[in-house]
Amino acid sequence: MALQLGDFVAALGGELHGDATLAIEGLAPLESAGPSHLSFLSNPRYQPQLQASQAGCVIVAPAMRDAALARGACIVADDPYVYFARSTQLWKRAHARPPGPAIHPSAVIDPEAVLGEDVRIGPHCVVERGARIGAGTVLKARVHVAEDCSIGARCVLHPGVVIGADGFGFAPSPQGFVKIEQLGAVRIADDVEIGANTCIDRGALADTVVEEGVKIDNLVQIGHNCRIGRHTVISGCTGIAGSATIGAHCMIGGAAMILGHLTIADRVSISAGSFVARSIGKPGLYTGIFPIDDNASWEKNAATLKQLHTLRERLKALEKKL
C-alpha cells in the first residue's frame, strides 16, 4: 500500500507544511533521501544536512520550523525522533503482508503453558510447562521459554533467545562439581524486547527479573538472580553475571561486562567495552577501556604499565630528594 504525506499526519499528528497528497515511497536519512522520501532531523547539529537534503519532506522540531520551511515541505512535531519511530511503525503496518498462523505448527507448546490473547509464536519455538506468555507478545522463531518462566505483554523475543536455561551453579566437592538445581524461574515484565541469541538464566532459588520496558540487544548473557530495572537498555555482547542488580533507566554499552553480586544505581551509563567490578551508587557515565593504538606504541605503553607501581615509587623518591 502506498502512503501519502497526509497519511502520516492523519495517523500521528504533527503540523504539515506541504502537499498532503505527495506519495511517499520510503523513509530515509537526510543525506540519502530523495523527493519521494520522508526524512527527519532530530539533532539540531545536523541542520547543515537539512539544507542540502533532497527529501520530499522532513520531520523537524518547532525550533527548526523556519529553517525547514526555507528548504521545502516539513512536518513539525514536538519530538521528531519519536515521530520518526512511529512513522516506521506506520510504514511497517501499511506494508505488512498477510500474517501466517498465530502459532506456527512447528512450534512445540506444552499444554500446560498459558498463552495470552494475540500471542504470536513462530517456527520451531519451544514453550515449556507452566510458562506464561502475555497478550500481544511475539516469539519470532526458535525461541525457548523454559518451565514456569513468564513473559509479559507486548514483548518481542527474537530468534534464538533462550529464557530460563539453568543458572550456572555448582558446589565443589572432592568428586567434582555437584550441580545446584536452579529452582527459580525468569519473570519478564511488559514491553520488553530481547535480541537474537540472548540468554537469560533462571534463578537458583528466587527468580531472575527483567522489569518493564527493558530493551536487550543480541548475544547478551544475563545470569541467574539478576534484576534489571525498568527502561534500562543493554547493548549487544554484554554479560551480566549472577545476582547483579541493575537500576532503572540505565544504558549499558555493548560488550560491557558486569560482575555478579553488585548493584548499579538508576540512570547509570556504562561505556561500551567497560568492565564493571564494583557497585556504582551514583548516576553518571562510567568507563574503563584500554585505548587502542598502533601496535608498536601499544606494546611500549603496555610494557611500561606493568611497572607503573614502581614508577610511582621512583617518582615519590625523587620528590623526597628535592
Added chain:
Amino acid sequence: MALQLGDFVAALGGELHGDATLAIEGLAPLESAGPSHLSFLSNPRYQPQLQASQAGCVIVAPAMRDAALARGACIVADDPYVYFARSTQLWKRAHARPPGPAIHPSAVIDPEAVLGEDVRIGPHCVVERGARIGAGTVLKARVHVAEDCSIGARCVLHPGVVIGADGFGFAPSPQGFVKIEQLGAVRIADDVEIGANTCIDRGALADTVVEEGVKIDNLVQIGHNCRIGRHTVISGCTGIAGSATIGAHCMIGGAAMILGHLTIADRVSISAGSFVARSIGKPGLYTGIFPIDDNASWEKNAATLKQLHTLRERLKALEKKL
C-alpha cells in the same frame, strides 16, 4: 510432593537437630528464608546472617553447630554447600512433573547416530550421522551435535548449544580465502554441562576435547583443537581461540578471552574480563582489566596512558640528573 525435614536427612545424611516432621516449602538464602524454608550457611563470614535468619532449618558445618543450635533447628553436615546442592536435587526430583517422551518427536536424529541408555533429547534437537550421546545425557532443546562428535555420560546441554560446527580455518590466496575443511570432531567426556548458545567447534585435523566434569556457562566459544582439562569451570561470554590447551581445575571468569596456541597450567584462575595473550605455567590468580572510573577521570588517565612510555623516559632522565 511436600518434603519434611526428615526426608532430607534420610536421603542425604547429616545430623538433624530439630523436628523431622517439619514441612519444608522451599529452599532459600538465610536473609529471605521463612519458618518453612531450609537454608544453609557455607561461609563462616555470614554467621551474623545466621543469627538473624527466620529459616525453619539451616544446614551448617560442624564448627557452626553451637551457633546454629542457639538459633534453632539445624542440619550439621561436613560440607554445607554440597549438602545444599544435593538438597536442590532432592527438591527437584520430589517436585518433578511426569517427563515427556525421552526423544521428542521433533528432534532430528540420524539413524547412524548412537544413543546410550536413558538419553533424553528435547524438541528441535539435531544429532547428525556418527554422533554418539552417552548414557543419561540430556539435550534440552534446539541442541546441535554434528557428524561424528561424541558426548559422554550424564552430560547436560542447554538450548541452542552447537557442538561440532566447523572450526575457523581458511588459507589466504589471491582469489580469496580457501576453506580448510575441518576433518576432526569434538569429544566431550562424562559429567560435562554446557550452557545455552555455547559453541564448541570441531577440530581441523585432530579433535577438540573437553575432559570430564568440565562446566561451561552460556555463550562461550571454544575454537577448534582446544583441550579443556577435567573439572575446569568456564563462565559465560568467554572465548577460547583455536588450539589453546587449558589445564584441569582451572576457573575462567566470565568474558575472559584466551588466545589460541597457548597453554594454561592446572589450577589457574583467570579473573573475569581478562585477556590472556600468553601461556601461564604456574597455578594462581591472574588478572588484566582496565579499572572502571567515572568517565572524566578515565579520559584523563587513558590519555596519559598513551604517553606512559615517554613518562618513564622522562622519569629516568630526572633520576640521572640527581
Added chain:
Amino acid sequence: MALQLGDFVAALGGELHGDATLAIEGLAPLESAGPSHLSFLSNPRYQPQLQASQAGCVIVAPAMRDAALARGACIVADDPYVYFARSTQLWKRAHARPPGPAIHPSAVIDPEAVLGEDVRIGPHCVVERGARIGAGTVLKARVHVAEDCSIGARCVLHPGVVIGADGFGFAPSPQGFVKIEQLGAVRIADDVEIGANTCIDRGALADTVVEEGVKIDNLVQIGHNCRIGRHTVISGCTGIAGSATIGAHCMIGGAAMILGHLTIADRVSISAGSFVARSIGKPGLYTGIFPIDDNASWEKNAATLKQLHTLRERLKALEKKL
C-alpha cells in the same frame, strides 16, 4: 574411499616426489603425522619439524624442495597452505557419505522465498518471505534468514545463525522507548561463511551489507547498517555496533569490539580483545589490551593507573624545579 598420493596430484597439481600409489589414511600436522599421513610445511620456520616428521609425504614450497627430499616423499606446490586446504576439501569429498535431502523436511521455507540451484537447507532452518538464497549455498541447521534478506552463492551458514533480526533502535519518550521498525534488510554476497550462533541484524532504513568472501566466526554480532568489506575476516565473539563501515581485507581478532558509526580502512588488523572507539584511516595493526599479570601485581598497577594523570602532573612539576 581410500586415497593414494597420486590422487592428490591428479586433482590438485603439484610435483610429486615419491610413490604415487602410497595409501593415505589421513592428513596430519608434521609432529603427529605417521607414514600413511599427508602433511604440509607452510612456514619455513618449522623446517626443524620437517626433518623430524614421520609423515608419509609432506607438501612443501619450491624453496624447501631439497630439504624435503632429504627426508622422504614430498609434493612441491607454489603455496603449500592453499594446497593443504584443497587437500582437506578433496579428502572430505572422497569420504562424504551420501547426502540427505537437499531441503530437510523440518525446515520451514516460505513459498515466497527464492532458492537458487543446489541450495542445501538443513533441519529446523527458517527462511522467511522474500528471502533469497544463492546457488550452492548451505544452511547447516537451525539457521534463520528473515524476510527479504538475501544470501549470495556458495555461502555456508552454520547452526544457530540469525540473519535479519531487528536492529537495535528505539526512540526515548516519556512513556518509555518507542520501537523504530527496522525497514532495511541484510544483503550477503557470494562466498561468505558465517559461524555458529552469529547474528547479523537488518538495517533500520537501508540494508546491512556483507561483501563477497567475508569469513565470520562463531558468536559474532553485527549491528544494523554495518558494511563489511570484501575478504575481511572476523574472529569469534566480536561485536560490531551499528552503522560501522569495515574495509576490505581487514583482520578482526576475536572478542574485539568496534563502536558504531565509524570507519575502518582497508587492510587494517585489529588485535584480539581490542576495543575500537575511533575510526582508523590507515592500514596497520592496532591494539588496545590490558596486559594480564599475576593478580597481586595487577592490583598495584591498576590502582596506580587511576592516578596516572596526577603522576604526570607531579613529574612535570619536578622537571620544572630542575
